[in-house]
Amino acid sequence: MIIDFYADTKTRPSRAMREAVLDCVVGDEQKDEDPTTRALCDRVAQLLGKEAAVFLPSGTMCNEIAIRLHTEPGDEIICDYSSHIVNYEAGAPAAFSGVMIRTVHGPNGVFSAAQVAEAIRPASRYLPKTALLCVEQTANLGGGTVWPVETLDEVARIARAAGVATHMDGARLLNAAVKSGIDAARHARDYDTVWIDFTKGLGAPIGAVLAGSAAHIEKAWRLKQRFGGAMRQSGIAASMCLYALDHNVERLADDHALASWLGARIGALGLVERVVPVETNIVIFDLKPEAPTAAEVVEALRAQGVLVGAFGTRRIRVVTHIDVDRAGGEALMAALAQCLAGGAVPSAALPQQA
Numbered sequence: 001m002i003i004d005f006y007a008d009t010k011t012r013p014s015r016a017m018r019e020a021v022l023d024c025v026v027g028d029e030q031k032d033e034d035p036t037t038r039a040l041c042d043r044v045a046q047l048l049g050k051e052a053a054v055f056l057p058s059g060t061m062c063n064e065i066a067i068r069l070h071t072e073p074g075d076e077i078i079c080d081y082s083s084h085i086v087n088y089e090a091g092a093p094a095a096f097s098g099v100m101i102r103t104v105h106g107p108n109g110v111f112s113a114a115q116v117a118e119a120i121r122p123a124s125r126y127l128p129k130t131a132l133l134c135v136e137q138t139a140n141l142g143g144g145t146v147w148p149v150e151t152l153d154e155v156a157r158i159a160r161a162a163g164v165a166t167h168m169d170g171a172r173l174l175n176a177a178v179k180s181g182i183d184a185a186r187h188a189r190d191y192d193t194v195w196i197d198f199t200k201g202l203g204a205p206i207g208a209v210l211a212g213s214a215a216h217i218e219k220a221w222r223l224k225q226r227f228g229g230a231m232r233q234s235g236i237a238a239s240m241c242l243y244a245l246d247h248n249v250e251r252l253a254d255d256h257a258l259a260s261w262l263g264a265r266i267g268a269l270g271l272v273e274r275v276v277p278v279e280t281n282i283v284i285f286d287l288k289p290e291a292p293t294a295a296e297v298v299e300a301l302r303a304q305g306v307l308v309g310a311f312g313t314r315r316i317r318v319v320t321h322i323d324v325d326r327a328g329g330e331a332l333m334a335a336l337a338q339c340l341a342g343g344a345v346p347s348a349a350l351p352q353q354a
């Protein structure tokens with residue numbers, strides 16, 4: 001059996017989630033006639049404190065539609081250098097929106113108001129226009145870092161004062177909400193658009209919901225059609241997302257507890273140089289120069305049926321989610337300890353899972 005710590009996208013819908021599909025009422029979503037999808041959008045709009053929301057096939061499409069709706073070709077957007085938008089969307093901001101990206105380098109993916117102030121360009125006929133500020137809550141490659149709400153507010157305030165729109169990539173916003181005990185709407189309060197993903201820790205197979213003002217979401221519908229994201233009987237997917245909201249949000253705390261336990265143990269392995277502080281469900285760690293490379297470690301673990309990701313030659317990422325448990329964590333630690341020889345495996349007790 002494979003134990004997959006590569007990403008929280010690897011989850012498979014549970015039987016109960018699949019059963020939630022059987023009785024759902026469906027219609028033609030492209031005409032906004034699918035009642036289950038409507039119910040999901042209304043619920044997410046409320047959860048995120050926005051007027052309206054639209055169902056999309058993926059988080060990537062949420063980001064790209066948001067970028068297109070807030071910008072004109074030739075504009076510039078501000079993102080952290082580690083963000084999904086910069087690294088994993090196949091150059092879509094340039095291809096679909098014709099925008100440039102100005103990257104800022106925040107510690108663990110969380111940049112400051114001063115950095116935003118520095119990055120916003122003054123109005124000038126020679127310079128690109130800064131049109132949009134993007135933040136990622138939590139910061140994935142920052143190590144699942146939770147942006148403090150005060151920092152979210154401050155960077156948004158600087159942007160708004162300069163007439164720059166604000167967008168939150170909330171792929172793991174609910175992880176941040178569960179971790180901080182502050183509801184998602186408060187995190188997103190000062191952001192013009194925000195979305196959550198159902199295919200990460202929430203364990204659904206398809207779907208993300210983008211929320212914002214009624215006017216922005218109306219525009220997003222048109223872009224959804226243009227980008228080829230409009231669907232038909234999408235209630236089939238939306239019913240699994242509704243199931244996830246009912247059953248899989250509070251349990252994200254279990255993923256955080258397992259990640260924290262893994263982080264402490266990984267940090268004690270002799271050939272591990274440092275573990276990025278673990279805040280939610282992501283553990284990122286760097287190997288010492290004398291250790292095998294990250295790719296070699298990944299291969300050694302794969303041979304034992306445990307999957308993790310290499311990010312660069314010395315960096316490894318481990319992600320916890322609904323389909324891995326404490327036994328999987330033990331298997332991961334045993335495999336890691338074998339290949340990072342010289343390390344010790346302390347016998348810290350697992351925190352109780354809720």
Ligand SMILES: Cc1ncc(COP(=O)(O)O)c(C=O)c1O
Binds near residue numbers: 059061085140169199
């Ligand atoms: C921070 C972040 N943003 C966006 C995405 C894209 O989401 P999707 O896979 O639903 O397109 C991901 C996916 O891993 C992500 O981690």
